[in-house]
Amino acid sequence: MIRVEHLTKDYPMAGGTVRALHEVSFEIPTGSLAAIMGQSGSGKTTLLNLLGGLDGPTAGRYWLNGRDVSDFGVVEWSRERNRTIGFVFQAFNLLPSMSALGNVELPLVYRRVAPRQRRQRAQAVLETMGLANRSHHRPTELSGGQQQRVAIARALVGDPPLLLADEPTGNLDAETGQEILDLLAALHRQGRTIVIVTHSAEVAARCEVVLQMRDGRMLPATAGADGGVAHDLG
Amino acid sequence: MTWADSLRTAWAGMWSSKLRALLTMLGVIIGVAAVITLVAIGNGASQAVASRIETLGTNVLFVTPGPGTPFTTRQVAYIRDNTPVARVVVPLLNSGGQLSVGTSTLPAPVVGTTPGYQALGAIHLAAGRFLAPADITFNRDAVVLGANVSQALFGAGNPVGAHVSLLGQRFTVVGVLQPVGQGPGVSQDNSVFIPLPVAQFLLSTQNLSAVLVGASSPTAASQAQDLLTNLYTNRFGSASSVTVASEDQVLATLSATRATFTNLLAGTALISLVVGGIGIMNIMLVSVTERTREIGVRRAVGAVPEDVVLQFLLEAMVMSLTGGALGVGVGLVLVHLAPLILKTPAVFTPSAVVLAFVFSTLVGLVFGMYPAVKASHLHPIDALRHSG
Structure with missing residues (x-):
């Protein structure tokens, strides 16, 4: 699903550039539940942004879903995110002015799906999240766990093969966090590739592939919870 | 994103802060109403002056005191x-x-x-x-x-x-x-x-x-x-001190004066429309800042920069056109009230409505463009990281 080689990212700063990512190379097979672990400042969020095409690398190659996306432009990436990637954020990032349903519909709006169809589809996904009777609530009227489930529904509505989750349990209490992780694990069992960026060892322990980052470098492969191994190509 | 969806989003954006939208539109409402009313009063005044002069024949002189x-x-x-x-x-x-x-x-x-x-x-x-x-x-x-x-x-x-x-x-x-x-x-x-x-x-x-x-x-x-x-x-x-002129001369002077007068009034009113446009731009810039995170989310789920431009540009235009429509309504009311309140004749001209509408469209387009383009240039990561 994901293969990167010598991925490097420099940020221009006052008084020189800061290298956030040092020639990172790894592979995440299709259907994995993978964690990218590391302390804050280790470069894990930078890596996630590059994987999601929200930012471009300074150097290196990137294959997503079998295609070389290294040289994708802004418009190509927008389409790729819309079709291939679902995002789950730590802060949920739901639009406060819209109902849960409206938020979930959003990716389909940019896919030019007709209003009736996308409403049906969004409602169906909300139902699988156990939020059928919350679809007309505003995000502020929902609990944190419910908001994150709406966000996951939004990530899933376009049926993308890859889910990128950035600290999905970071803003939730332990119990709700577990529920969200259970949900992601269930989605993984249905065959979706899921990449979770986290600093939490507990979260990482539930993943079959764990990539450790430190100071912008990928550490040698580590065994995950059920013995899976990340392929370190570096 | 389809045009219908863009329009729907623009309308929802405006509707979500109704009072602010109304206050923002006020500039355009006043501008458009002023164009229509002042042009009508200008026409009315000049027609009243011209009333007795015509059809008096070619050999008639007007001796008029200054x-x-x-x-x-x-x-x-x-x-x-x-x-x-x-x-x-x-x-x-x-x-x-x-x-x-x-x-x-x-x-x-x-x-x-x-x-x-x-x-x-x-x-x-x-x-x-x-x-x-x-x-x-x-x-x-x-x-x-x-x-x-x-x-x-x-x-x-x-x-x-x-x-x-x-x-x-x-x-x-x-x-x-x-x-x-x-x-x-x-x-x-x-x-x-x-x-x-x-x-x-x-x-x-x-x-x-x-x-x-x-x-x-x-x-x-x-x-x-x-x-x-x-x-x-x-x-x-x-x-x-005293003007002596033939009917033709008087009419020529009058129509020149009438045109100047009406243009002057219309120009004053158009200036207030421009001021209204600046108000729209100001609020759109605030709105873009407030909704930075929304822009980031939309980009993350697949919006291309053009979608973002269209969303904010249409929002500005929906505002200026709604303001224009309300302004036409207010203007028509004023044109009918002017003779009663100001004791001055007002002659309604449909072309003033067209002028006002064209101008308010332009105002929305011109003053909405910069905030919209600015919104589309936001980097998705910075937008998502934006607090508030």
Whole structure:
């Protein structure tokens, strides 16, 4: 699903550039539940942004879903995110002015799906999240766990093969966090590739592939919870 | 994103902060309403001035005092004595008044004049007679109605002998004029004529609005014009104290003045539209900042920069066009209220609506573009990281 080689990212700063990512190379097979672990400042969020095409690398190659996306432009990436990637954020990032349903519909709006169809589809996904009777609530009227489930529904509505989750349990209490992780694990069992960026060892322990980052470098492969191994190509 | 979805998003964006949108639109509402109202008042004013001038024939000169020049009834004799080529010399006192018969009322230009007016050759009677020397001598409250006035107040009937109330006085209708048709301004069809002394008494003035000098040929008119111009320039020491001009000249000056006047008013109003546009730009910039995170989310789920441009540009345009539509409504109300409140005629022009709409569209487009483009240039990561 994901293969990167010598991925490097420099940020221009006052008084020189800061290298956030040092020639990172790894592979995440299709259907994995993978964690990218590391302390804050280790470069894990930078890596996630590059994987999601929200930012471009300074150097290196990137294959997503079998295609070389290294040289994708802004418009190509927008389409790729819309079709291939679902995002789950730590802060949920739901639009406060819209109902849960409206938020979930959003990716389909940019896919030019007709209003009736996308409403049906969004409602169906909300139902699988156990939020059928919350679809007309505003995000502020929902609990944190419910908001994150709406966000996951939004990530899933376009049926993308890859889910990128950035600290999905970071803003939730332990119990709700577990529920969200259970949900992601269930989605993984249905065959979706899921990449979770986290600093939490507990979260990482539930993943079959764990990539450790430190100071912008990928550490040698580590065994995950059920013995899976990340392929370190570096 | 489809156009329908973009429009829906733009509308929802505006609707989510209704008060703010309304306040933002206020500039455009006022601007558009001002364009429509001021253009209408401009047209109304210039038409009222032009009303008595046309259809008087080519050999007629207008002797008109400048502001502050004393110009009383004595000028009639003065001009007659000094202008041998003049065939007829007629004083005019122009005013406006409300005519009423029973319950029906009608505002109309009121002309105080003498029987000589008929000798200028521009009016033809449909019924009754024109003002007679005895009306002047005995200060009779006699009135001659223009064709449209008669039609409006009495229908097809013959009003001669009927009574109308005007300037707080009861007048007897002595005659009705034949229609002369609508010229570039309000024609004498809409005017009423009363004896000069009566008009001067009711309006408490000794002054005249103008003196008309009829000559028997264009050559004689030209001679008289030179003569009178010299006479009044010498007498008052300035060429602008009293203007002597032929009907064509007066009309040309008037239409030029009218155009300048109307353009000036429209220009003032358009400036307020631009100010309204700046208000829209200001609020759109605030809105873009407030919704930075929303922009990031939309980019993350697949919006291309053009989608973001369209969303914010349409929001600005929805605001300016809604403001424009409301402004047209307010303007139409004001055009109807202006004659009642300001006692000034207002003539509605559809082209002012078109002008206002085109301009408010442009305002939305021009002032919405910068915030929209700015929004689309936001980097998705920075946008998502943005707090608040």
